[in-house]
Amino acid sequence: MGKGGDKAGNADIQKTYTWDEIRKHHSRDDQWIVIEGEVFDVSRWSRIHPGGSKVISHYAGQDASNVFGAFHKPQDLQKVRKYMKPILIGRVAPDQMNIADIDKDFKELKQRAVKMNLFKPSYFFFFMQFAMIMALQTIAYLNFIYNGVHWYTFIVTTLLWGTAQAQGGWLQHDFGHISVFDNTNLNRWVQRIFTGAFKGGSGLWWNHMHNQHHAKPNVMDKDPDVRIEMLFVVGDKMPLKVAEKKSYILPYNWQHKYFPLIGPPLLFPVYFQLTIARYFWQRKNTMKVEIFLFSLYYISLCYIFVPIIGILGTLLFYELTRVIESSWFTWVAQSNHIPMTIDQDLERPWVPLQMHATRNLQKSPFNDWFTGHLNFQIEHHLFPTMPRHNLYKIKPYVKELCLKHGIDYQEVSLSRAFKDILSSLRHSGELWFDAYYNLHDKHD
Structure with a gap:
């Protein structure tokens, strides 16, 4: 045809x-x-x-x-x-x-959410998030001005600025999912400005990567968050696939031990920075605005801190705050996904696709703040444009939908979630180890 x-x-x-x-x-x-x-x-x-x-x-x-x-x-x-x-x-x-019955029921659930005004953002909520971030950064700066530069003030300022950056990550995530303003274009532009000028990142790069994750979460060769076989193998299928290549890169059977050392702390300072640079280079003819916004953060950082702590001090300060932000983000994000099913694209309907790849963390004031409400990861993946402050309201109806169709709805504590990351990595590493050396022995 x-x-x-x-x-x-x-x-x-x-x-x-x-x-x-x-x-x-x-x-x-x-x-x-x-x-x-x-x-x-x-x-x-x-x-x-x-x-x-x-x-x-x-x-x-x-x-x-x-x-x-x-x-x-x-x-x-x-x-x-x-x-x-x-x-x-x-x-x-x-x-x-x-049309699958579950798709029909999900469509009805979304219509209910619309009638309940759950896609309507609270401008006050998001203003308070922005105000909190600005307050943390202001206090961090004033700590140097009024208390001087000492090892303990350096630590306090670094922790405050790193916390502001981590919370800023959740806010740019909101803009990226067009859930802060009613106007889609306004969300997109504010995200680009905020992510570039306030965080030293790239809104366009983030959309390019994160939208793939939401479209096909935990699907090998499609979700960029599980394209990590150079450093880690995850799930039950990837370890076997990597073992079949017979290319020994890292001792994956030890990955649960080296993950805390090179995974969370280096994701932002190394991997994200390199991928952003590559993204800019590949699209250099259309990235002028993005590069300008990206550069503003580093210019302002030097303008604020170099006169106080010098060039080397500013460089150390920057790297430490990136490590804080990176570790914070990675432990939260992976607690929802790594312990779940990771497979090839099976063309599952929307609800089973998301439910196999996501789980929730228990609700509490601290968990809500610490995770940027991504403790409601299931609801966020099913309704990515829903403002995060409304996700808990749709949760009971999502659980009813899952119960009706026999789909497992998983929710664990924050501490359990962090432990599961390491136990999942250990399990996957052992699968790789057995498969790799069995294949190796056979060919020998």
């Missing part, structure tokens, strides 16, 4: 396709997706998709109805669909339209 792009945009398109035909179109230059029974040729359009080309390519040849609904605010869905008319090429054949 070839690509249907030549016929795209015709309002009276009657062309129908079987799933066998749709699934053929999943290559880099030939991608079709299905949304609410309609077939779209996104081969060219994916390259300019605001959420990144990878998000769409991960669903090439598949039904993307739920991920499309999850990534756009409810009030924006109709407007976005209008922009997609030029790439509409037909519909799924009527006899091929089999």
